[in-house]
Amino acid sequence: MEQEQVNGLIEKYIAGKASDAELLQLNDWYRSIAYRDAEYPDMELLVQQRMLSRLEQEIKPVRKIKISMRRLAVAASVLCCLGLAVYFYKAWYKPSDRGTTLTSNDIEPGGNKAVLTLAGGKKIDLSGTKSGIVINVADLHYNDGTKVGPGLTRLPAQKEMLLSTPEGGTYQVILPDSTRVWLNAASSLKFPATFSGLDSRKVELNGEAYFEVAKLVRRSKTSGETRVPFFVISKGQEVEVLGTHFNINAYSDQASTKTSLLEGLVRIKSENGNALLKPGQQAISMASGIELLSGDAEDAIAWKNGYFMFDNEDLASVMQKLCRWYGVKVNYEEEAVKNVKYYGTISRFEKISKVLTKLETTGNLKFEVKGKTVNVSLK
Known part of the structure; x- marks a missing residue:
């Protein structure tokens, strides 16, 4: 949309003359610039809910509420968006010495890094210019078809292999059954060289991974066609996969294990309970049992799509993610800052200075990078 058209819509909105269609057009324009490359943290839904609540209380007649609620919702959404756009513009472009300090001690984001450990203990540092590896009994090759390396003969059948990523590393693997797995930073996946x-089919996960499990059936003259089940073992729980796309977050330094389902069905078993997970649900396995939550499971795979996504997330959890991706440690000058909540979407491919600067603009905190340590304090 041309800038003149945008200006005209804004003028109509301010004058109260914009139609519902024009309000929606203005809202779409805002989204197209605000979400581009995840440049701005997003608090839109929370602010809109509060705004709608206040506006509804001011409208007394019931008939008027029924007639104007759709317009009210659209107007509140646009008002919220435009207000946030102005806020983040001012916050982002305001000159500050803090940006200079953070930039002078900058740290690059993570990338494609992984080590494949073969059954005999041989370790292979996988190429950082490739994004994934394909496991085949006959050979090993990257997902672009190139060989992993010379001297690799036929893999021992049913011998376990281990793919591991360091802090600041991520990698993909296509297992022998064509199941696709994306490993997040500081994670590992153990699996056999073949499921034949x-x-x-059993794999073991430590850390976080997103799975797209391939259907595998076995045929025999006596029993006909039977499905070969797929299991993921991770930190005290077993997930039985019934043909699905899902994410498991099972880092050893976290109190709970989170399983988020996007498609299909999974059955979760642990010492403290069992649960059947449906699309859009998340299961949180704790010492006290398994809790099922409804929500947008897409949030759980933001990391796979190249984003940090924070939805009412406390700073301690936010920094835990940043530490794994940038390979840093964090020091809190006051314990209370750990509970500061954040909403937002930020690209994982920015340098740490840009991420921390954005966190500063949306909170009353100050970040300072010294070597490989991030110090956090109140402003």
Whole structure:
């Protein structure tokens, strides 16, 4: 949309003459610039809910509420968006010495880094110019078809292999059954070189991974066609996959394990309970049992799509993610700052200075990078 058209819509909105269609057009324009490359943290839904609540209280007649609620919702959404756009513009472009300090001690984001450990203990540093590896009994190759390296002969059948990523590393793997797995930073996946002849497919996860499980059936003259189940073992829980796309967050330094389902069905078993997970649900496994939550499971795979996404997330959890991705440690000058809440979407491919600057603009906190440590304090 041309700038003159945008200006005209804004003028109509301010004058109270914009139609519902024009309000929606203005809202779409805002989204197209605000979400581009995840440049601005997003608090839109929370602010809109508060705004609608206040406006509804001011409208007394019931008939008027019924007639104007749609217009009210659209107007509140646009008002919220425009207000946030102005706020983040001022916050982002305001000159500050803090940006200079953070930039002078900058840290690059993570990238494609992983080590493949073969059954005999041999370790292979995988190429950082490639994004994934394909496991095949006959050979090993990257997902662009190139060989992993010379001297690699046929893999021992049913011998376990280990793919691991360091802090600041991520990698993809296509397992022998064509199941696709994306590993997040500081994670590992153990799996056999082949699933041939096995009654079930079992892998072990430490850390976080997103799975797209391939359907595998076995045919025999006596029993006909039977499905070969897929299991993921991770930190005290077992997930049985019934053909699905899902994410598991099972880092050892976290109190709970989170399983988020996007498609299909999974059955979760642990010492403290069992649960059947449906699309859009998240299961949180704790010592006290398994809790099911409804929500947008897409949030759980923001990391796979190249974003940090924070939805009412406390700073301690935010920094935990940043530490794994940028390979840093964090020092809190006051314990209370750990509870500061954040909403927002930020690209994982920015340098740490840009991420921390954005966190500063949306909170009353100050960040300072010294070597590989981030100090956090109140402004």
